[in-house]
Amino acid sequence: MPVARPEPQEPRVIAHVDMDCFYVQVEQRRNPALRGQPTAVVQYNDWKGGGLIAVSYEARGFGVKRSMRGDEAKRVCPGINLVQVPVARGKADLNLYRSAGSEVVAILASKGKCERASIDEVYLDLTDAAKEMLLQAPPDSPEEILIEAAKSNILGLPSDASEKEKIVRAWLCRPDADSEDKLLACGAIIVAQLRVRVLEETQFTCSAGIAHNKMLAKLVSGMHKPAQQTVVPSSSVQDFLASLPVKKMKQLGGKLGSSLQDDLGVETIGDLLSFTEEKLQEQYGVNTGTWLWKIARGISGEEVEDRLLPKSHGCGKTFPGPKALKNSASVKGWLDQLCEELSERIQSDLNQNKRIAQTLTLHARVSKENERDSVKKFPSKSCPLRYGTWKIQEDAMKLFESGLHDFLEYQNTGWSITSLSVTASKIFDIPSGTSSILRYVKGPSSASSPAIPDSSSVPEDPSLDNNVYVTPSNEEQCEPSTSEKEDGKKYSAISAKQCSANEAKRISKKFPEGTSSILKFLSRGQSALHEKRKSDGLICSHPGLESSLEASRAEEHNASAQGADRSSTNCGAEPSGSNAWMFNVEDIDPAVVEELPPEIRREIQGWIRPPKQPNTKRRGSTISSYFPPARS
Numbered sequence: 001m002p003v004a005r006p007e008p009q010e011p012r013v014i015a016h017v018d019m020d021c022f023y024v025q026v027e028q029r030r031n032p033a034l035r036g037q038p039t040a041v042v043q044y045n046d047w048k049g050g051g052l053i054a055v056s057y058e059a060r061g062f063g064v065k066r067s068m069r070g071d072e073a074k075r076v077c078p079g080i081n082l083v084q085v086p087v088a089r090g091k092a093d094l095n096l097y098r099s100a101g102s103e104v105v106a107i108l109a110s111k112g113k114c115e116r117a118s119i120d121e122v123y124l125d126l127t128d129a130a131k132e133m134l135l136q137a138p139p140d141s142p143e144e145i146l147i148e149a150a151k152s153n154i155l156g157l158p159s160d161a162s163e164k165e166k167i168v169r170a171w172l173c174r175p176d177a178d179s180e181d182k183l184l185a186c187g188a189i190i191v192a193q194l195r196v197r198v199l200e201e202t203q204f205t206c207s208a209g210i211a212h213n214k215m216l217a218k219l220v221s222g223m224h225k226p227a228q229q230t231v232v233p234s235s236s237v238q239d240f241l242a243s244l245p246v247k248k249m250k251q252l253g254g255k256l257g258s259s260l261q262d263d264l265g266v267e268t269i270g271d272l273l274s275f276t277e278e279k280l281q282e283q284y285g286v287n288t289g290t291w292l293w294k295i296a297r298g299i300s301g302e303e304v305e306d307r308l309l310p311k312s313h314g315c316g317k318t319f320p321g322p323k324a325l326k327n328s329a330s331v332k333g334w335l336d337q338l339c340e341e342l343s344e345r346i347q348s349d350l351n352q353n354k355r356i357a358q359t360l361t362l363h364a365r366v367s368k369e370n371e372r373d374s375v376k377k378f379p380s381k382s383c384p385l386r387y388g389t390w391k392i393q394e395d396a397m398k399l400f401e402s403g404l405h406d407f408l409e410y411q412n413t414g415w416s417i418t419s420l421s422v423t424a425s426k427i428f429d430i431p432s433g434t435s436s437i438l439r440y441v442k443g444p445s446s447a448s449s450p451a452i453p454d455s456s457s458v459p460e461d462p463s464l465d466n467n468v469y470v471t472p473s474n475e476e477q478c479e480p481s482t483s484e485k486e487d488g489k490k491y492s493a494i495s496a497k498q499c500s501a502n503e504a505k506r507i508s509k510k511f512p513e514g515t516s517s518i519l520k521f522l523s524r525g526q527s528a529l530h531e532k533r534k535s536d537g538l539i540c541s542h543p544g545l546e547s548s549l550e551a552s553r554a555e556e557h558n559a560s561a562q563g564a565d566r567s568s569t570n571c572g573a574e575p576s577g578s579n580a581w582m583f584n585v586e587d588i589d590p591a592v593v594e595e596l597p598p599e600i601r602r603e604i605q606g607w608i609r610p611p612k613q614p615n616t617k618r619r620g621s622t623i624s625s626y627f628p629p630a631r632s
C-alpha cells in the first residue's frame with residue numbers, strides 16, 4: 001500500500017525522461033536503413049511471427065500495436081520491418097538495449113541526481129541545476145530560448161498551434177513569474193538541453209515531463225510523444241488531476257484503484273477531493289488514506305533516488321505449449337544456461353561497479369495438465385548467493401528441486417514447467433577502499449568457472465591469502481529439505497545448512513587468525529545483513545508466477561464471455577487514448593520484468609502477485625501445536 005512521504009520544505013524541479021519506442025530506436029541505430037520506416041521489434045519466439053515488444057511511431061500510424069504478433073502486424077502494415085531481439089543461449093539477449101540505456105543515463109546524470117527507473121526511463125532531480133541557472137543566467141530573452149525548450153507543452157497554456165511557440169517562449173522568460181514557475185522554466189530549459197545532447201550523442205529521441213514532484217513528472221512525460229516535453233506549473237495541477245482517471249496514477253493501477261472505483265465511486269483523481277482525509281484513512285488506513293488525500297492535491301514527497309544501476313539482475317525463459325519442460329534433465333539444461341548468464345552479469349557488476357548480490361531466487365511456472373486441474377503455484381525459492389557459475393547452477397537446481405518437492409506434496413500429478421528464471425538481488429556497494437574483496441568473492445573454486453574473468457583483472461592485495469574465500473552470507477536460511485517420494489524419485493536437499501557448515505569449515509580452515517580487516521568488514525556486514533534479511537523476511541519461499549497464467553486465462557475467459565473486443569490471448573489491456581497497449585502474457589520474459597517501465601511492471605506484478613493466502617503455516621508435530629492452550 002502506498003505511503004505518504006514527508007514533503008520537502010522548498011520547491012523542487014523533477015524530470016521524468018522516457019525514451020521513445022526504445023528497442024526500435026536501438027535497432028534503427030544499428031541499421032540506419034530502418035530509420036523513418038514502420039518497424040517493430042519482436043520477441044524471440046517465432047509463433048505467428050513473434051510477439052511485438054516495441055513499435056515505431058511510423059508503424060503505430062498504420063495501426064500496429066504492441067499486442068499484435070508479427071503476422072498480424074504484417075496484415076495491418078505490409079511494409080513493416082520486423083526485427084527479432086538479439087539472441088544468446090537460446091533466449092532474448094537484452095544487453096544491447098541495457099547498454100544503450102546506460103549511454104543515455106550517463107548523459108542525463110550530468111545535471112543532477114539521477115534514478116534509473118527502468119531499461120529506458122529515468123528520474124532527475126534538477127533543483128540545484130535550476131537554482132544555479134536562475135542565479136547565473138536566468139532566461140530573460142524569448143528569442144534566445146533554445147528551440148527544443150520553446151517547443152515544450154506547458155499545461156494551462158493555450159496549445160493553439162500557430163501561436164504556441166511564441167507563448168511558450170514568453171512563459172519561460174516571464175519576469176513576473178513566482179519563484180516556483182521560474183525554477184520550472186529553468187528546469188524545462190535544462191531538460192531540453194539534455195534531450196538535445198542525448199540525440200546528438202546517441203541518436204536517440206526521448207520525451208520528458210517536468211514538474212515539482214516525481215508523480216506529476218511521470219504522469220505527463222508520455223503525454224506528448226515522441227520527442228517532446230511537457231511542463232506542469234503548480235497553477236495547472238488541479239485542472240490536470242480533475243479529469244485524470246484513477247487507474248492512470250502510479251500505484252492505483254491495481255486493487256486500490258479498483259476499490260476506489262467500486263467502493264467510493266471515484267473515477268478521476270479529482271473525485272478524491274470530495275473525501276476528507278479522515279474518511280480516506282478510515283477506508284484505507286492512516287498511511288494510505290493520507291497518501292490518497294495528498295495525491296488528490298498533487299502533493300508527493302517521494303524523492304529521486306541516487307541510483308544509476310539496476311536493483312537486481314535476472315535471467316529467464318518461457319517454454320510455452322509443447323516447449324514446456326517435463327523432466328529434471330531438461331530443467332537442469334536450461335537452468336545451467338540461465339545461471340551462466342546470471343553469473344556473467346553479476347561478475348561484471350562486481351568488477352565494474354564493485355557491487356555484490358546477496359540473494360539468489362528461482363521462480364518457475366507450471367502449467368495445468370487440463371483445465372479442470374487446480375494447480376498449486378510453483379513456490380519461488382531463495383538462498384544466499386554464492387559467486388561462481390557452477391555454484392550458482394548447483395544452488396539454482398537445488399532451489400528448483402526444493403520447489404518441486406513442495407509443489408508435488410500438494411499436487412501429486414505430473415508437472416511441466418512453462419517458465420524459469422533466476423534472479424540475483426539485494427545488491428550492495430562494496431565500500432571504497434575494499435577492492436580486494438573481489439578476491440574473496442571470486443575464490444579458487446570460482447576460478448574454474450568459464451564465466452569468471454581471469455584473476456589478472458582483479459586488483460592484487462599481497463596481504464591476503466590467495467586461497468581463502470568467503471561465503472556471501474549465512475546460508476542456514478536456505479530452507480529446502482530432503483524428501484523421498486513414494487514413486488521412488490529422490491528430491492535431493494538444498495543442503496543449505498550443509499553448505500553453510502561446509503563453507504564455514506573451509507573458511508575457518510583457511511583463514512589464519514588475525515586475518516586482515518576485510519574479513520571483519522565482511523563478517524560485520526554479513527551479520528548486519530543477516531539481521532536485515534531476517535527482518536525483511538527475505539529468505540522465504542513465496543508462490544511463483546503461475547498466477548499470471550491463471551490471471552491471463554481468467555482474462556481470456558472473461559473477455560470471450562463478454563464478447564470483448566480483444567484477442568483471446570491478450571491480457572493487460574489498458575486503454576489510454578492513442579497510447580493504449582496490450583501484450584501477450586506468454587511473451588513476457590520473466591527476467592525482464594524488473595527492467596520494464598513501472599506501469600507495465602506493476603501490471604505484470606499484478607498478475608503474478610499471488611492472491612493473499614490464508615496462513616497455512618504447517619503445524620508442528622508436537623501434540624501442543626494441534627491443541628493450543630485454551631483461551632481463558
Ligand code: DCP
Binds near residue numbers: 588596
Ligand atoms: N518492453 C518489452 N516488453 C513489454 C514492454 C516493453 O520488452 N511488454 C521493452 C521494449 C520497449 C522498452 O521495453 O522498447 C520500453 O518500453 P516502453 O513501455 O517505454 O515503450 P517504448 O519505449 O517501446 O515506446 P514509448 O515511446 O511508447 O514509450
